[in-house]
Amino acid sequence: MTPDHSARPEGRSSPAAPGLDRRSFLGAGACGAAVPLLGAASAAAQPAVAAAPDVRRPLDVKLRINGQDHRLALDSRTTLLDVLREEVGLTGTKKGCDQGQCGACTVLLDGTRVLSCLTLAVMAEGRAVTTIEGLARPDGSLHPMQQAFVDHDAFQCGYCTPGQILSAVACVQEGHAKDDAQIREYMSGNLCRCAAYPNIVAAINQAKSEMGA
Amino acid sequence: MQPFIYQRAETLEAAAQAAAASRGSHVEAPVQFVAGGTTLLDLMKIDVMRPATVVDINPLQERYGAIATDDKGLRLGALARMAQVADHPSVRRDFPVIAQTLDLAASQQLRNMATLGGNLLQRTRCNYFRDVSWAACNKRNPGSGCAALDGMNRKHAVLGTSDQCIATYPGDFAQALVALDATLEIAGPQGRREIAVQQLHKQPGSTPNIETQLVPGELITAILVPSAPWTRRSLYLKVRDRESYEFALASAAVALDIADGEVREARIALGGVATMPWRAKEAEAALRGRRLDEAAAEAAAEAAFAGAQTHEHNAYKVPLGRRTLVRALLDAARLEIRS
Numbered sequence: 001m002t003p004d005h006s007a008r009p010e011g012r013s014s015p016a017a018p019g020l021d022r023r024s025f026l027g028a029g030a031c032g033a034a035v036p037l038l039g040a041a042s043a044a045a046q047p048a049v050a051a052a053p054d055v056r057r058p059l060d061v062k063l064r065i066n067g068q069d070h071r072l073a074l075d076s077r078t079t080l081l082d083v084l085r086e087e088v089g090l091t092g093t094k095k096g097c098d099q100g101q102c103g104a105c106t107v108l109l110d111g112t113r114v115l116s117c118l119t120l121a122v123m124a125e126g127r128a129v130t131t132i133e134g135l136a137r138p139d140g141s142l143h144p145m146q147q148a149f150v151d152h153d154a155f156q157c158g159y160c161t162p163g164q165i166l167s168a169v170a171c172v173q174e175g176h177a178k179d180d181a182q183i184r185e186y187m188s189g190n191l192c193r194c195a196a197y198p199n200i201v202a203a204i205n206q207a208k209s210e211m212g213a
Numbered sequence: 214m215q216p217f218i219y220q221r222a223e224t225l226e227a228a229a230q231a232a233a234a235s236r237g238s239h240v241e242a243p244v245q246f247v248a249g250g251t252t253l254l255d256l257m258k259i260d261v262m263r264p265a266t267v268v269d270i271n272p273l274q275e276r277y278g279a280i281a282t283d284d285k286g287l288r289l290g291a292l293a294r295m296a297q298v299a300d301h302p303s304v305r306r307d308f309p310v311i312a313q314t315l316d317l318a319a320s321q322q323l324r325n326m327a328t329l330g331g332n333l334l335q336r337t338r339c340n341y342f343r344d345v346s347w348a349a350c351n352k353r354n355p356g357s358g359c360a361a362l363d364g365m366n367r368k369h370a371v372l373g374t375s376d377q378c379i380a381t382y383p384g385d386f387a388q389a390l391v392a393l394d395a396t397l398e399i400a401g402p403q404g405r406r407e408i409a410v411q412q413l414h415k416q417p418g419s420t421p422n423i424e425t426q427l428v429p430g431e432l433i434t435a436i437l438v439p440s441a442p443w444t445r446r447s448l449y450l451k452v453r454d455r456e457s458y459e460f461a462l463a464s465a466a467v468a469l470d471i472a473d474g475e476v477r478e479a480r481i482a483l484g485g486v487a488t489m490p491w492r493a494k495e496a497e498a499a500l501r502g503r504r505l506d507e508a509a510a511e512a513a514a515e516a517a518f519a520g521a522q523t524h525e526h527n528a529y530k531v532p533l534g535r536r537t538l539v540r541a542l543l544d545a546a547r548l549e550i551r552s
Binding site: 053055056059075076077079098099100103106112113114115118119120122123167170171174176184185186188189190 | 214216217218219247250251254255258259265267269271300319320321322323325326456457458
């Protein structure tokens with residue numbers, strides 16, 4: 001997917017700053033195409049689809065990523081994955097298949113694991129996004145799952161690892177890591193070309209006790 | 214991906230109205246609803262679907278995403294997520310076939326995203342449908358032909374096909390609903406209506422592009438599953454190329470009411486082998502009043518596939534589908550049901 005960069009007044013994101021002038025920052029301001037539809041009562045008086053918005057206008061999108069607010073001007077087609085990597089500069093989240101088949105792009109939305117390649121960025125508004133960069137503590141010490149992946153050599157090339165780790169954190173929190181068979185079943189959405197699966201299962205078993213599950 | 218206007222629907226009426234101006238079948242409409250996005254965005258990325266407007270219905274989740282049970286049965290909001298329903302204790306205990314169809318579908322990430330309504334409407338995995346470089350696809354481009362008929366059709370359907378389309382319905386959940394006689398609440402520009410899940414999907418016939426009886430602007434809002442003597446003795450058996458995270462080559466949703474060793478009622482739906490969620494009434498009739506031993510299960514399976522039509526690479530689906538059903542029936546008969 002190629003977002004239409006020509007339509008975007010500002011290419012890069014900035015952390016939202018208080019008092020930032022909205023129009024000078026976004027250009028499009030309130031003209032973005034995210035038009036909330038009218039309720040039934042007012043719909044009779046006005047058409048629900050307000051005067052055809054211009055598809056070239058970027059959307060004004062506010063995202064909370066790893067505890068930090070970002071304001072972005074985005075083509076409606078932009079996926080959360082592309083925002084993370086191309087706009088916000090968080091390249092830990094990986095693009096594998098880009099069609100929901102490999103799990104490399106897994107992130108947490110309000111603590112729930114989802115595929116960022118099949119999530120429109122605008123649909124993540126109002127939800128807390130957690131990427132691999134947001135897992136470690138502020139002092140830099142690793143999350144127990146990250147440490148367990150290191151301890152058990154749970155990767156070779158490492159490309160699927162950020163997705164594996166986020167998926168594994170959620171797997172434990174969901175209560176779906178009771179035994180090896182359940183871990184394998186509930187981690188089946190994360191493919192590993194290097195086939196580090198036995199070590200991934202071992203890492204999850206170690207981390208789950210440290211996570212208090 | 215074609216550029217599109219993104220809108221959020223804050224009310225059901227606004228959602229219906231936004232799409233009501235569209236013509237034709239709902240899958241071809243220029244206004245499409247998005248909830249989980251796992252089918253729509255996938256198909257938009259590969260240019261199979263090209264809506265001009267995408268209406269986000271997630272703001273409706275609070276109102277249309279609840280799971281409720283009472284002595285009459287189960288009520289599932291269409292915006293409930295697959296994972297949420299699969300983990301629900303009442304669903305697992307009283308409607309195991311429903312929980313199993315959800316557990317065995319997709320991956321946990323996708324189950325966290327995908328809604329029940331969207332899951333029912335997921336579209337075929339036929340490679341010729343999903344790749345627009347193949348010109349011939351009657352589903353994508355009516356009248357253009359079917360590349361699968363004499364193409365690579367190993368995963369294609371053997372039941373409910375036509376000379377226009379042999380694409381397999383890929384879902385699992387719908388089989389459980391069809392077996393259990395579930396109904397759908399639908400809201401749309403013309404008001405509300407209720408239909409049997411069995412009536413939602415259509416066989417391809419001469420119009421494979423018309424996949425369901427929904428019209429543009431209509432939304433599934435709830436799924437109702439009646440409690441019955443057979444709902445607890447139910448299961449889903451799914452056979453596939455790999456053990457997890459894969460579509461069915463053959464599957465069977467079965468629910469049995471057995472008393473004094475005899476089958477009082479059997480409900481059977483087949484997946485992976487048909488163009489739509491396939492209720493096997495002939496197989497059900499073959500079991501009624503019989504002791505469920507291997508011979509009875511095989512007779513039922515024979516009846517289920519009596520009308521199968523195979524193509525070059527998918528003839529194996531007939532014996533595979535039969536054996537899948539036999540095993541599912543014998544396993545269900547052996548289930549210990551705690552009251």
